[in-house]
Amino acid sequence: MGKKLTPEQQNYKDFSKKREPKRPVFKNCIKAFVVGGLICVLGQIFQAIYIKHFGFTEKTAASPTSATLIIISVLLTGLGVYDKIAQWAGAGTAVPITGFANTMASAAIEHRSEGYVLGVGGNMFKISGPVIVFGVFSAFVISIIKVIFNFFGG
Amino acid sequence: MDKIFWAFVIGGLICVIGQIMMDVFALTPAHTMSTLVVAGAILGGLGLYEPLIKFAGAGASVPISSFGNSLLKGAFTELEKDGPIGIFTGIFELTSSGVSSAIIFGFMASLIFKPKG
Numbered sequence: 492m493g494k495k496l497t498p499e500q501q502n503y504k505d506f507s508k509k510r511e512p513k514r515p516v517f518k519n520c521i522k523a524f525v526v527g528g529l530i531c532v533l534g535q536i537f538q539a540i541y542i543k544h545f546g547f548t549e550k551t552a553a554s555p556t557s558a559t560l561i562i563i564s565v566l567l568t569g570l571g572v573y574d575k576i577a578q579w580a581g582a583g584t585a586v587p588i589t590g591f592a593n594t595m596a597s598a599a600i601e602h603r604s605e606g607y608v609l610g611v612g613g614n615m616f617k618i619s620g621p622v623i624v625f626g627v628f629s630a631f632v633i634s635i636i637k638v639i640f641n642f643f644g645g
Numbered sequence: 646m647d648k649i650f651w652a653f654v655i656g657g658l659i660c661v662i663g664q665i666m667m668d669v670f671a672l673t674p675a676h677t678m679s680t681l682v683v684a685g686a687i688l689g690g691l692g693l694y695e696p697l698i699k700f701a702g703a704g705a706s707v708p709i710s711s712f713g714n715s716l717l718k719g720a721f722t723e724l725e726k727d728g729p730i731g732i733f734t735g736i737f738e739l740t741s742s743g744v745s746s747a748i749i750f751g752f753m754a755s756l757i758f759k760p761k762g
Contacts (some may be wrong), residue, residue: 516668523664524657527708531656534703535649553706553715554742560707561743565750569758582663585674586681587656587707592747594674599755611755615748618675622709623744626682627736630716633690634724634732
């Protein structure tokens with residue numbers, strides 16, 4: 492960004508932009524909607540089961556539900572199924588918590604050949620790391636704002 | 646049945662937002678997920694995410710935006726109990742099951758499965 496491009500570079504950029512296949516945004520959105528919606532429905536069903544048969548409440552059922560979805564996602568990732576669905580569904584599989592687990596499991600499996608410490612351990616958080624970093628930091632900032640508000644507002 | 650319908654619609658719509666970020670604004674999946682998490686934390690801070698979960702159930706609690714809200718909720722809860730130190734002790738309280746199970750099962754997967762393709 493901000494770096495001046497030479498005329499050739501600019502030409503090339505325009506050219507490649509023109510040649511880039513147009514993304515079928517609307518179609519992708521429909522796919523993301525259907526698959527993402529279905530994953531959430533699956534979560535809703537698990538949640539109902541945990542509440543009905545395992546004595547969880549509406550508030551506490553979210554944790555076992557996401558753990559269950561994560562196990563399923565990791566298994567499907569290992570079997571190579573999740574990434575096949577993801578190619579079709581785009582954000583529909585990336586945005587739910589299953590996508591978070593998928594990025595970790597697939598990085599762990601893929602980098603196994605580089606060793607367990609540097610390969611698996613070092614690459615597991617490559618995509619999910621930023622999610623945790625920015626999630627935690629934004630939660631921290633908002634909490635501090637709340638502390639200041641409480642201090643002045645009572 | 647109502648809950649399932651709204652879980653589908655709201656969960657689907659949050660994924661559509663993610664798809665638009667990826668397709669229209671050309672963000673990487675990591676950027677998209679990070680943005681949604683921050684958005685979830687901000688909505689949580691404004692007190693808007695909990696009503697959404699009440700309304701849509703898993704449709705709001707399964708997408709990654711819920712991770713931001715849960716981080717914040719954990720921090721807020723302990724903040725009220727223990728003061729500012731609670732931000733640090735509480736932030737992972739609700740998200741522990743998600744993060745730890747992703748680490749544990751992800752690592753187990755690397756022991757069992759071989760890379761595909």
